[in-house]
Each structure stands twice: as structure tokens, then as C-alpha cells.
Amino acid sequence: MDKQRRKFLKIAGASVVAGIGAPAIIKLTATPALASGHDAAAAGHEAIPAAGHGEQGGHGEAAPQGVRLGMVIDLRKMNDTPGLLDAAIASCIAAHNIPEFPNSKDEIKWIWKAPFSGVFPEHSSRHAAKKITDNPAVALCNHCDEPPCVRACPTQATFRNNANGVVAMDYHRCIGCRFCMAACPYGARSFNWYDPRPYIKKYNKDFPSRMKGVVEKCNFCSERLALGQEPACVESCRGTGAITFGDLNDPNSEVRQVLDKEFSIQRKPSAGTKPSVFYIV
Amino acid sequence: MYNKGTIIPGLIIFVLFVTFPIWFNGLTTAGDLPKPELPPGGEKQCVESADYMRANHMQLLNEWRDNVLRDGNREILEIDGKKYPKGLQTACMACHSQKEKFCDSCHTYAAVEPYCWDCHLTPKETASKEAIH
Numbered sequence: 202m203d204k205q206r207r208k209f210l211k212i213a214g215a216s217v218v219a220g221i222g223a224p225a226i227i228k229l230t231a232t233p234a235l236a237s238g239h240d241a242a243a244a245g246h247e248a249i250p251a252a253g254h255g256e257q258g259g260h261g262e263a264a265p266q267g268v269r270l271g272m273v274i275d276l277r278k279m280n281d282t283p284g285l286l287d288a289a290i291a292s293c294i295a296a297h298n299i300p301e302f303p304n305s306k307d308e309i310k311w312i313w314k315a316p317f318s319g320v321f322p323e324h325s326s327r328h329a330a331k332k333i334t335d336n337p338a339v340a341l342c343n344h345c346d347e348p349p350c351v352r353a354c355p356t357q358a359t360f361r362n363n364a365n366g367v368v369a370m371d372y373h374r375c376i377g378c379r380f381c382m383a384a385c386p387y388g389a390r391s392f393n394w395y396d397p398r399p400y401i402k403k404y405n406k407d408f409p410s411r412m413k414g415v416v417e418k419c420n421f422c423s424e425r426l427a428l429g430q431e432p433a434c435v436e437s438c439r440g441t442g443a444i445t446f447g448d449l450n451d452p453n454s455e456v457r458q459v460l461d462k463e464f465s466i467q468r469k470p471s472a473g474t475k476p477s478v479f480y481i482v
Numbered sequence: 483m484y485n486k487g488t489i490i491p492g493l494i495i496f497v498l499f500v501t502f503p504i505w506f507n508g509l510t511t512a513g514d515l516p517k518p519e520l521p522p523g524g525e526k527q528c529v530e531s532a533d534y535m536r537a538n539h540m541q542l543l544n545e546w547r548d549n550v551l552r553d554g555n556r557e558i559l560e561i562d563g564k565k566y567p568k569g570l571q572t573a574c575m576a577c578h579s580q581k582e583k584f585c586d587s588c589h590t591y592a593a594v595e596p597y598c599w600d601c602h603l604t605p606k607e608t609a610s611k612e613a614i615h
């Protein structure tokens with residue numbers, strides 16, 4: 202009896218010591234691993250708006266960065282080819298079972314056309330070049346690094362996928378409160394006021410539709426990326442250089458090659474959302 | 483006994499009435515166990531055993547949903563050489579292409595109305611709009 206009690210106390214004592222010690226040990230060993238993961242990735246993101254799209258911030262050793270998917274849209278090339286933008290929009294509609302409501306107030310927009318002055322209110326000028334005033338600009342969800350829509354969502358239906366920086370939606374959780382729509386400075390979110398099914402022209406059998414009462418937006422074609430395909434809009438512009446897609450944190454990626462070479466702008470930089478979609482005008 | 487003539491028929495009617503669900507189900511087909519139709523393609527394999535799926539398919543679907551949407555884990559399952567891209571439309575309905583004869587048979591029997599198909603498309607639904615365009 203006595204022996205057992207001594208044994209019990211010994212084990213209990215050892216467990217307490219181990220319990221106190223373990224977090225410290227885990228912390229010590231985990232720090233470098235973390236630094237090469239989330240922390241460094243976050244630091245890299247911080248650096249982007251500050252240092253233009255140049256080098257990553259000087260955050261210690263060159264640790265592998267987290268993936269941050271992004272896009273460069275070259276409006277010059279987009280407008281060079283008539284019909285290119287329409288084809289890109291159509292391919293998105295077909296890939297994602299997007300309804301086309303007759304009333305523009307009900308429009309569901311993943312990628313859409315809008316006047317330059319609307320897409321870039323902070324960059325518009327009274328005497329803009331003719332190519333700017335005569336051609337539409339293109340808009341889509343910016344997959345912001347600091348997405349206000351994610352902060353606003355009370356159910357976490359909208360969230361940031363930390364593995365690749367995509368601002369994703371879980372439609373199963375959306376309660377249709379539309380807080381995210383109020384929060385997004387870019388109008389990138391649309392609400393289904395009606396059952397979308399009758400307004401979907403053609404179904405893609407591998408993708409669901411949405412239902413009345415949920416919000417939807419561009420998902421950077423996460424379902425296609427998983428299959429090793431490019432986003433639908435990128436694919437339909439292939440060969441023209443109008444849209445480039447890739448990892449903004451990889452200095453050798455195609456997007457970074459383009460960004461390093463050309464002057465690019467982001468939508469409403471003063472909103473502080475750090476968009477992942479860049480434009481060359 | 484007073485009023486035998488009314489009490490006994492009354493009791494009989496009462497008993498018949500109270501046991502209505504029992505003999506009605508026995509005499510008609512209303513209580514028969516549902517017979518979901520197996521995949522028209524003759525598929526015998528699934529991602530799990532039939533017993534497991536019968537009891538747990540809803541949990542499995544929720545798990546897949548969270549894998550795909552939340553955790554970004556869209557890894558394609560491969561079981562006995564057959565590929566299953568996680569998803570109701572991409573995996574389940576690829577074999578069980580007749581929701582009306584498979585899913586609905588039990589759901590109707592159990593009086594459950596899952597809202598999967600508010601968004602997810604059945605093969606019948608997709609076929610209806612592949613002709614247009």
C-alpha cells in the first residue's frame with residue numbers, strides 16, 4: 202500500500218515537472234520552424250506595400266516564404282485583343298455556375314468590367330489617356346492580405362486560407378447577413394437575392410451552384426488549382442500576357458518577374474487591405 | 483352490462499383506430515424498408531463499407547467539406563485504384579447518379595430533408611441545362 206503511494210507521488214511529481222517543462226521545450230524547438238512559416242510569411246506581406254513590390258523585408262535569414270497567390274492584370278494587353286475580357290468573364294461564369302440575372306442590381310460578379318474611374322477612384326485624373334477612358338477596366342476579388350470582409354463575417358464563412366493567401370468562402374456557413382459586402386471596399390461580393398438556378402445558363406457538373414440568401418465571390422479558382430490547372434480567366438487569356446498568376450512571395454515566379462519589370466498599381470491602396478491583384482495600365 | 487350494444491362496437495372501433503398505424507403499415511407498403519437503387523454503372527466499391535456509409539455518410543460529407551473548403555486539403559482519395567475527388571458532386575454522384583432512386587429513397591422514408599441539393603447539383607439537374615447553349 203505504502204509502496205504504491207510512493208510510486209504514485211513520484212509519477213505525479215515527474216508529470217508536473219514534465220508538464221511545466223514541455224511548453225518551454227516546444228517553444229524553443231518550434232521557433233525556427235515558425236519563423237520559416239507563418240511569421241516570416243506575414244513579415245513578407247508587410248514588406249510588400251512598403252517596399253513597392255521589390256525585395257522581401259529584411260527579416261533575418263532568407264527563410265522559405267509562405268505562398269501568397271496573386272495576379273497581375275495588364276490592361277494594355279487586355280484591351281489590345283478585342284473580346285479577350287469577355288472571354289475571360291465567360292469562362293469564369295461557365296466554370297462556377299454563376300447566374301446571370303437580367304436586372305443589373307442583382308448581378309452576381311466574380312470578375313467583371315467597370316469604367317477605369319470606378320475601379321481606380323484614387324488613380325483617376327481629369328485628363329486621362331484615351332485608352333483609359335475608352336476601355337473598360339476589369340475587377341475581381343483582390344484576395345487582400347488584410348481582408349476586411351473576413352473581419353466582418355460573424356460566422357467565419359469568409360476566411361483567409363493561410364496556406365496560399367486566398368480569401369475563401371464556405372457557403373455552407375454563410376447566413377446572408379451581408380456584413381462582408383459592406384466591409385469590402387471593392388464591391389467584390391454579390392448577394393443572391395433570388396434562387397440563382399433558373400438564371401444559370403449552363404451547368405458545370407463538377408461545381409455547385411449557390412442558393413438564395415448567400416453571398417458569393419471569386420475563389421481564385423481554388424477547385425482548379427487543386428487539379429493543377431490555372432484559374433479559368435487566366436487560361437482563357439493564355440498567350441496574350443493579359444493576366445499572369447502565381448506566388449507573389451516567390452521571387453522567381455512569373456508574377457514577380459512581371460511586377461519587377463513594370464510599374465503596377467493596386468486598387469484603393471489607402472484602404473490598407475493589401476490587395477494581391479496588381480494592375481499594369 | 484348496460485348498453486352492451488353500443489359499448490362493444492364502440493370499443494372495437496376504438497381499438498381499431500388506436501392500432502391504425504400498426505395494421506395500416508402491415509397491410510400496405512407504407513412501412514416497407516426503403517430499397518435504394520445501387521449505382522446504374524454496376525459500381526460495387528465505395529470509399530467505405532456499405533454499413534459504414536449507411537450510418538455515417540453525413541459525417542463523412544461534413545469532414546470532406548471541411549477538408550476541401552476550410553483546410554484546403556483537396557487531395558484526391560484513391561481507394562483500390564479508383565479516384566475519388568472529395569465532394570458530393572465529384573465523388574458520390576459520379577456513381578450514385580440517380581439521386582431520386584438512391585438518396586431520396588431513404589431520406590423520404592426517414593422524413594429528413596437534407597439541404598445538400600439547395601446548392602449541389604444532381605446529374606439530372608445538370609443534364610437539364612447541358613442541352614441549352
Ligand code: SF4
Nearest residue numbers: 342343345350368385
Ligand atoms: S477584395 Fe473585398 S472580398 Fe476580396 S478579399 Fe478584399 S475585402 Fe474581401
Ligand code: SF4
Nearest residue numbers: 354375376378379381
Ligand atoms: S453574408 Fe455570409 S459571408 Fe458575408 S459576413 Fe454574413 S455570413 Fe459572412
